[in-house]
Amino acid sequence: xxxxTSETQKNQMTAGGKNERFQLSDRQKDLLQKFxxxxxxxxxxxxFSLTSNAFFTVNNGMTIAxxxxxxxxxxxxxxxxxxxxxxxxxxxxxxxxxGVVAALAVKELNMPVxxxxxxxxxxxxxxxxxxGLCVTHLKLPPFIATLGMMMVARGVxxxxxxxxxxxxxxxxxxxLGNGAFLRxxxxxxxxxxxxxxxxxxxxxxxxxxxxxxxALMLNRTVLGRHIYSIGSNAExxxxxxxxxxxxxxxxxxxxxxxxxxxxxxxxxxxxxAQPNExxxxxxxxxxxxxxxxxxxxxxxxxxxxxxIGAFVIGILRNGLNMNGVSAFxxxxxxxxxxxxxxxxxxxxxxx
Amino acid sequence: xxxxxxNLADRLDLPPRERRHAQxxxxxxxxxxxxxxxxPTFDTKTSDEIILRLEAITKEFPGVRAxxxxxxxxxxxxxxxxxxxxxxxxxxxxKIISGVYQPxxxxxxxxxxxxxxxxxxxxxxxxxxxxxxxxxLVPHLTVAENIxxxxxxxxxxxxxxxxxxxxxxxxxxxxxxxxxxxTPVRALSVAQCQMVEIAKALSLEAEVLIMxxxxxxxxxxxxxxxxxxxxxxxxxxxxxxxxSHRLDEMAEIVxxxxxxxxxxHVSTDAxxxxxxxxxxSRMVGRPLEDKFPERTSTPTDDVLLAVEGLTRRxxxxxxxxxxxxxxxxxFAGLMGAGRTEVARxxxxxxxxxxxxxxxxxxxxxxxxxxxxxxxxxxxxxxxxKGQGLAVKMSVAQNLTLANMAGxxxxxxxxxxxxxxxxxxxxxxxxxxxxxxxxxxxxLLSGGNQQKIVIGKWLFRDSRILFFDExxxxxxxxxxFAIYKMMDELAAQGIGVVLISSxxxxxxxxxxxxxxxxxxxxTATLNTRDTNQEEIMHYASxxxxxxx
Ligand SMILES: Nc1ncnc2c1ncn2[C@@H]1O[C@H](COP(=O)(O)OP(=O)(O)OP(=O)(O)O)[C@@H](O)[C@H]1O
Ligand SMILES: [Mg+2]
Numbered sequence: 001x002x003x004x005t006s007e008t009q010k011n012q013m014t015a016g017g018k019n020e021r022f023q024l025s026d027r028q029k030d031l032l033q034k035f036x037x038x039x040x041x042x043x044x045x046x047x048f049s050l051t052s053n054a055f056f057t058v059n060n061g062m063t064i065a066x067x068x069x070x071x072x073x074x075x076x077x078x079x080x081x082x083x084x085x086x087x088x089x090x091x092x093x094x095x096x097x098x099g100v101v102a103a104l105a106v107k108e109l110n111m112p113v114x115x116x117x118x119x120x121x122x123x124x125x126x127x128x129x130x131x132g133l134c135v136t137h138l139k140l141p142p143f144i145a146t147l148g149m150m151m152v153a154r155g156v157x158x159x160x161x162x163x164x165x166x167x168x169x170x171x172x173x174x175x176l177g178n179g180a181f182l183r184x185x186x187x188x189x190x191x192x193x194x195x196x197x198x199x200x201x202x203x204x205x206x207x208x209x210x211x212x213x214x215a216l217m218l219n220r221t222v223l224g225r226h227i228y229s230i231g232s233n234a235e236x237x238x239x240x241x242x243x244x245x246x247x248x249x250x251x252x253x254x255x256x257x258x259x260x261x262x263x264x265x266x267x268x269x270x271x272x273a274q275p276n277e278x279x280x281x282x283x284x285x286x287x288x289x290x291x292x293x294x295x296x297x298x299x300x301x302x303x304x305x306x307x308i309g310a311f312v313i314g315i316l317r318n319g320l321n322m323n324g325v326s327a328f329x330x331x332x333x334x335x336x337x338x339x340x341x342x343x344x345x346x347x348x349x350x351x
Numbered sequence: 352x353x354x355x356x357x358n359l360a361d362r363l364d365l366p367p368r369e370r371r372h373a374q375x376x377x378x379x380x381x382x383x384x385x386x387x388x389x390x391p392t393f394d395t396k397t398s399d400e401i402i403l404r405l406e407a408i409t410k411e412f413p414g415v416r417a418x419x420x421x422x423x424x425x426x427x428x429x430x431x432x433x434x435x436x437x438x439x440x441x442x443x444x445x446k447i448i449s450g451v452y453q454p455x456x457x458x459x460x461x462x463x464x465x466x467x468x469x470x471x472x473x474x475x476x477x478x479x480x481x482x483x484x485x486x487x488l489v490p491h492l493t494v495a496e497n498i499x500x501x502x503x504x505x506x507x508x509x510x511x512x513x514x515x516x517x518x519x520x521x522x523x524x525x526x527x528x529x530x531x532x533x534t535p536v537r538a539l540s541v542a543q544c545q546m547v548e549i550a551k552a553l554s555l556e557a558e559v560l561i562m563x564x565x566x567x568x569x570x571x572x573x574x575x576x577x578x579x580x581x582x583x584x585x586x587x588x589x590x591x592x593x594x595s596h597r598l599d600e601m602a603e604i605v606x607x608x609x610x611x612x613x614x615x616h617v618s619t620d621a622x623x624x625x626x627x628x629x630x631x632s633r634m635v636g637r638p639l640e641d642k643f644p645e646r647t648s649t650p651t652d653d654v655l656l657a658v659e660g661l662t663r664r665x666x667x668x669x670x671x672x673x674x675x676x677x678x679x680x681x682f683a684g685l686m687g688a689g690r691t692e693v694a695r696x697x698x699x700x701x702x703x704x705x706x707x708x709x710x711x712x713x714x715x716x717x718x719x720x721x722x723x724x725x726x727x728x729x730x731x732x733x734x735x736k737g738q739g740l741a742v743k744m745s746v747a748q749n750l751t752l753a754n755m756a757g758x759x760x761x762x763x764x765x766x767x768x769x770x771x772x773x774x775x776x777x778x779x780x781x782x783x784x785x786x787x788x789x790x791x792x793x794l795l796s797g798g799n800q801q802k803i804v805i806g807k808w809l810f811r812d813s814r815i816l817f818f819d820e821x822x823x824x825x826x827x828x829x830x831f832a833i834y835k836m837m838d839e840l841a842a843q844g845i846g847v848v849l850i851s852s853x854x855x856x857x858x859x860x861x862x863x864x865x866x867x868x869x870x871x872x873t874a875t876l877n878t879r880d881t882n883q884e885e886i887m888h889y890a891s892x893x894x895x896x897x898x
Contacts, residue, residue, distance in 0.1 A: 222755040222763040229752055232741035239700060239738055240753040240807070241724040299743040 036344035037291050037308045040337065044312065048319030055322055062198050068314035069203040070095075070278075073262045074285035075292075075306045076214050077255030082289055083218075084248050085231040085298025086142035088255045090131060090149035092281035095263030096274070097157040098124040102264050103166040103273030106173055113172045117264040124260015125253055127153055132252030136245040150282070157275040166273040176202055177269030203265045210258065215303035227251060231298030288313055291341045312337065400427045402590045403448065403479075403559055408457035410443055412794070414786030417443040418614045420457070425559060425590040430581060430604050432593045432622070435611035436634055436826040437798025438784035441594050442484055444611070445561045448592070449481035450474035461559070480557035484564045484594075484797040484824065485736050486544045488536045495519035495532035498551045522550040527576040541568045541734050541820075542686040542852070549577060553584075560584065561592045564797065566600065567824045568733065570685050570852040571887070578604050596798070596826050597853065598627045610634055635828045642827070643859035644835045648842035650678035650862050654712065655846040656728075656815050658697060661706035666692040667870035670706070674815065674846040679837055681857040681878065682850040684867030684890050690850045691733055693867075694817040698730035699723040710815075724753070727814035731804055731821055733850070739804040742793040746785050747774040749792050749803050754811040777806035782829055797824045805833060816840065819850045834860045854883050868892040 049056040102120030134145035180199030218224035229237040292305025403425040450468030519532035610617040653676040661670040667689035682690040699717040732738040866889040874889040
């Protein structure tokens with residue numbers, strides 16, 4: 001993720017105008033913006049490394065990365081929607097629906113796994129499209145439109161599965177969620193496998209690729225610029241010739257698609273499709289965006305910030321678990337961390 | 352509407368019918384008592400008592416020293432003008448007086464006591480009120496609710512709605528404007544919002560009233576009304592700080608004038624001791640010869656844009672005019688005459704109820720601003736904060752927003768080098784004062800923000816440009832540059848429509864003037880053969896046509 005951060009900084013520097021002094025202050029501001037989140041990320045890593053020996057290891061690093069993927073991928077979609085001034089509350093339900101559809105397609109319709117998963121992802125896109133149309137054409141407030149979708153998608157997921165988990169999906173269904181790239185395994189004399197390097201899990205690769213792609217889209221393309229302009233002042237954007245409805249729609253479709261993808265990844269990891277999966281995930285996604293400096297008022301936000309936010313939440317969960325902190329206490333701590341980082345962010349803005 | 356007709360009648364010698372109507376309005380205004388009986392009155396008009404004194408005020412923002420060692424003082428019952436180029440530090444100084452900003456160094460004393468205002472509320476409590484350069488109204492609340500925001504009259508724990516409305520109506524009548532206190536603010540025009548801001552500040556009954564460009568969006572008629580109120584306030588001993596880039600109007604009310612340049616104090620003099628030319632040359636640092644450039648080209652006979660019978664219910668009715676290649680056409684009229692509405696409708700920002708638009712003789716259907724822009728029509732909005740700028744974005748991002756294709760490849764990937772180059776060109780061309788092209792637009796001075804809106808539309812090559820109050824809040828030097836640019840655009844065969852509330856500007860740069868009154872086009876005049884009186888005559892509803 002650090003590469004992304006420096007990426008944006010480089011953009012700003014190359015475009016830095018004549019005055020040396022102000023380039024620096026631009027960069028400093030950018031750093032400052034991420035300081036609250038980045039600072040707490042580093043602090044957490046230090047604290048957990050000291051309190052638990054198993055924390056700062058390659059294996060645990062991969063575990064954390066894997067755990068972060070779902071929040072991370074959902075957070076990327078959430079960031080785009082929030083930058084336009086909207087919100088997407090439906091992603092938790094949509095991911096359940098998408099995963100369930102993929103599983104049923106394999107089990108009931110005997111589709112090949114990749115095709116079934118593609119169908120799942122497209123279901124996510126469809127939900128996003130409906131959200132977007134409700135917002136742009138029916139002019140429903142995003143909160144309401146996606147709240148409705150949250151209930152409808154969950155309902156459909158429960159309905160088509162009879163509220164039961166779909167299992168017995170076969171090994172290939174688990175490949176996406178459990179496979180890894182560059183896994184090095186030696187078979188020892190007794191024929192037992194000995195894992196030298198756990199490899200980079202496919203979901204982590206997916207997350208990184210998507211994060212880089214969306215960050216480039218936001219920073220470097222006309223589409224990204226239009227997304228920011230809508231959140232900053234939709235009327236000014238419209239009068240400047242921005243296709244406000246279409247661009248807004250795009251962000252909801254993106255968010256839905258990423259939710260669909262997350263659903264497939266999650267269900268694949270469990271090799272079971274759970275219609276009750278992903279409850280409250282939308283709030284984690286929004287929290288990671290907000291911790292990373294995305295403004296709920298719209299117009300402000302970065303993918304690198306969201307990635308940091310997702311890791312803050314992921315590391316907190318993982319580290320607290322390792323230290324044997326109960327799930328209830330974990331919730332309290334995560335809640336306080338969200339309040340704290342956003343408060344620091346506010347302080348910075350006020351100055 | 353009636354309020355300022357009254358003033359017009361006095362000034363313009365209208366025919367008897369108009370005059371009777373006007374006098375009625377005048378009486379009703381006086382009836383309410385323009386000065387407040389509760390306020391202590393002072394014997395002398397301008398006593399020599401210094402009510403407010405600032406010493407060696409310094410204020411720095413990241414990358415900008417906005418003020419260094421600036422002194423300032425204000426007497427009871429005087430109007431003290433502050434002049435300076437865009438970004439000279441006028442608004443910053445005023446915000447320090449009214450507690451919005453805290454100075455890095457220097458002292459503020461009010462009525463002989465030193466004060467440190469931590470917020471604008473602190474300053475309001477002791478009796479200092481400010482009308483800000485940018486509109487700060489809550490769009491969804493009504494006019495009355497906005498005027499008494501956070502000071503609502505109550506009845507137990509409930510808001511006393513009847514009193515709220517009555518008080519607000521009284522405030523507005525004192526100003527002489529005809530605005531219903533129950534209208535939501537979002538339904539008002541920019542000029543009406545400005546009048547509501549003024550009414551709100553008046554209702555605070557402050558002893559020091561700061562007005563930061565109160566007239567920049569007002570027509571002459573409302574300006575006259577405002578000046579009447581200012582004279583009343585002076586009489587009752589209120590000290591007024593007055594900022595404006597319309598130097599000509601100052602002679603009517605200003606007692607002293609302070610000039611700032613680059614955040615430094617240049618001079619403070621009695622207004623009678625200096626000429627407008629003195630002020631300008633001290634502001635700019637060099638003498639300025641002309642106010643308006645010579646027109647270097649003449650309009651062709653090709654009709655570029657022809658509109659026929661445009662109607663939008665409740666806004667304008669049966670508007671027909673044509674714009675030729677290379678022509679600068681002015682739209683003149685009073686507040687609420689429908690000039691902005693007509694331009695917005697042609698641009699596709701608002702729907703039309705009837706009428707045709709033809710471009711180059713071919714009928715054109717425009718359903719959205721995108722259609723209009725694609726057809727080569729640009730509209731520069733009068734409301735820069737609400738509709739012109741994405742204020743959270745940078746100078747560069749705003750300048751290129753209307754023409755992203757001009758800085759991106761065909762895949763929509765932005766070429767940052769090209770964007771920087773383009774932005775730098777317009778920053779230099781328009782003399783936009785900013786620490787960097789990546790500065791967030793919100794942090795620029797008002798006039799510099801306005802220049803960005805202009806730059807944005809200049810970068811988008813268009814065939815027809817609607818400029819709605821383009822020089823609003825822009826200093827004299829930069830105004831000249833903008834007029835010159837309009838002339839150059841016209842020389843290239845572009846058609847320009849200039850909507851302006853400043854008649855001298857209309858007379859100085861246009862070829863023809865279309866005069867509006869309450870949603871109707873009352874006359875189209877050749878600029879060379881007309882004058883201010885004739886335009887005002889048609890603007891106040893005396894119908895007729897000449898061309
Ligand atoms: N909050 C802020 N943060 C950073 N810079 C600021 C801020 N406010 C003002 N400035 C800068 O301070 C300088 C003075 O601004 P100010 O608004 O006082 O100018 P002004 O004289 O009122 O100009 P105008 O005629 O355009 O209204 C400008 O260069 C502006 O960019
Ligand atoms: Mg100002």
